[in-house]
Amino acid sequence: MDVLADVLAAMRSGPATSGRTEVRGPWGLRFREAPTAAFHVVHQGTSWLLAPDESPLALGPGDAVLLPRGLEHTLADQPDSPVVDFDPEDIPAGGDGARSLLLCGAYRLDRQRPHPVLTNLPEVVHVPADPGRHRTLHTAIEILGEELDANRPGAAAVVPALVDALLVLILRAWLEDRRCPTEGGWSRALTDTAVAQSLELIHSKPGANWTVADLAADVGLSRAAFARRFTEAVGEPPLTYLSRWRMTTAARLLRDHDRPLAAVAKEIGYTSEFAFAKAFKRDFGIAPGAYRKQPALSGT
Known part of the structure; x- marks a missing residue:
């Protein structure tokens, strides 16, 4: 079970959009x-990212940024350049510089019940184009740029x-850059072997009758040591996280499938x-029945 991929799949509430400017x-x-959640990649040239309560951020070729909560922001060639509202149908060419x-x-992400891996992110996630690091991310950026530029047959699928x-690759790169065994947060949760294994167990079988003792035994730790490490890394105790994930899974099942409520209940551990x-x-x-009847979520 890939926990990061599972979390993002549960949070997605609609297709992503993209374009070339x-x-x-x-x-x-x-x-x-x-x-x-907005993302920007500087494919060629340079840019400044300006956002309230954030220091101006200089971006160069290959730099990627993600704004996970849709914060208002500006991209500009210089911090004092004139600004207009972005309109994908009417983008000003600028000057002759x-x-x-x-x-x-x-990305459309469900904000009714955000996952801690997203809520704990800063307003601006920046992954610089560091040669030799995150090669998969930067290769994907290059290919995306070529596809958007050339508009070749099959681009609508690619x-x-x-x-x-890119969403997974940007988050993975950012988490890897902040990996520190002495600090909490999801960079540690996904790389601490015991915590990561327990998360995989919860995500693969959310309906199992898990106890803290069971999870601790499965990852080779004492109950107390496991509970402490899990809580420090994830930000909440194991069974609290289990309850949260069960409800998140239920919401996804209700949104994406037409299974009877009894089947959904059983799948997440309710008799x-x-x-x-x-x-x-x-x-x-x-x-849950009324939730299922709601219009498709749009990231709100």
Whole structure:
């Protein structure tokens, strides 16, 4: 079980969007706050990223940034350049200065019940183009740029897959850069062998009757040592996380499948449909049947 991939699959609430933007200085594009996670890649040239309460960030070729909570921000050739609202249908060419080529897009993520791996991220996730590091990410960026630029046959199938991959690759690169055995956070949770193995067990069998003692035994630790390491890394105790993931899994099953409520309840470890419905309504504020009937989520 790939925990990071499983988390992102559960959080996705719609297809990603992407596009290619070519501008010449002076230029500035404002991206209003939105219920999506935005990403930008500087394919050629340079840019500045400007956001409220954030230091101006200089970006060079190959740099990637992710704004996981859709914070309002601006991309510009210089911090003091004139700015207009970004409109994918009407992008100003700018002036006759230096050329920049940007790859931009957005991911629809369910914000009704965000996963800790996303809520613990900063407002701006920056992965610089460091030669020799994160080669898979930078190769994907190069291929995406070529596909958007050339618009060759089959691009309609290739581009969405690459854009989806970028979300995982950017997060993985950022987490790897912050890997530190003495600190908490999901960079540790996914690399601490015992914690990572226990997360894989929970994600692969969310309906199992897990206890802290069972999980500790399966990863070769005492109950106390395991509970401490898990809580420090993940940010909440093992059974609290298990309950959270069960409800997240239930929401995905309700959204994406038409299984009977009793089958959904059983899959996440409830023997009673009534008990499941009560727990789901407590967490989501709505009964599971009504949740299923809602219009498709759009990242709100």
